[in-house]
Amino acid sequence: MTNNVLGHNCEWFQNLLANAGEKGFSITAAHEAGERMFCLEARPIEKGALKDLVFPGAPPDIGIAVAMRIPVFFCPSCGRDLSRLIAEHTKDFDELAILAPSLAVRPES
Ligand SMILES: [Zn+2]
Numbered sequence: 001m002t003n004n005v006l007g008h009n010c011e012w013f014q015n016l017l018a019n020a021g022e023k024g025f026s027i028t029a030a031h032e033a034g035e036r037m038f039c040l041e042a043r044p045i046e047k048g049a050l051k052d053l054v055f056p057g058a059p060p061d062i063g064i065a066v067a068m069r070i071p072v073f074f075c076p077s078c079g080r081d082l083s084r085l086i087a088e089h090t091k092d093f094d095e096l097a098i099l100a101p102s103l104a105v106r107p108e109s
Contacts, residue, residue, distance in 0.1 A: 005096070006089040012077035016040075021047070021101030028069065029096035036086045036093055040076065041069035 005017060019026040026041045045053070045066060055062070073083050086093045 006085050006092050008075070008080055008082075008085055010075055010078045010080065013075050013080075017096075023047075027072070028100040029093055030069075030071075030100060031097055032071065036090070036097070037071045037073070038082050038086070039069040040072045041067065043067045 005014060008014075013027060016025060016027040017029075020028045020041070021043075023043050023046045026043070028039050028041050030037055030039050032039075043066065050066060053064075053066075074081060
């Protein structure tokens with residue numbers, strides 16, 4: 001991963017962007033409700049481990065969140081205005097968004 005994605009040379013941001021779709025926190029490029037935005041995403045378990053989740057005694061229709069995200073408009077590390085960054089690098093942002101993993105997480109069969 002380059003250390004200068006969209007002209008934002010911030011190690012924290014780059015590391016989380018590189019972790020998109022993996023366990024832990026990450027930053028993803030997303031199109032939500034017609035808007036371009038970066039999201040802070042949390043995935044508590046490995047993608048491949050989802051099928052192994054077993055909660056003995058839990059009701060069969062209980063729902064658990066295995067991926068969550070919220071939009072971030074300023075870099076939580078350095079404070080850079082991310083909306084402005086997107087506006088200045090729209091084409092590059094859209095390419096990142098195409099590569100970003102979906103929030104949908106389904107057990108592998
Ligand atoms: Zn930053």
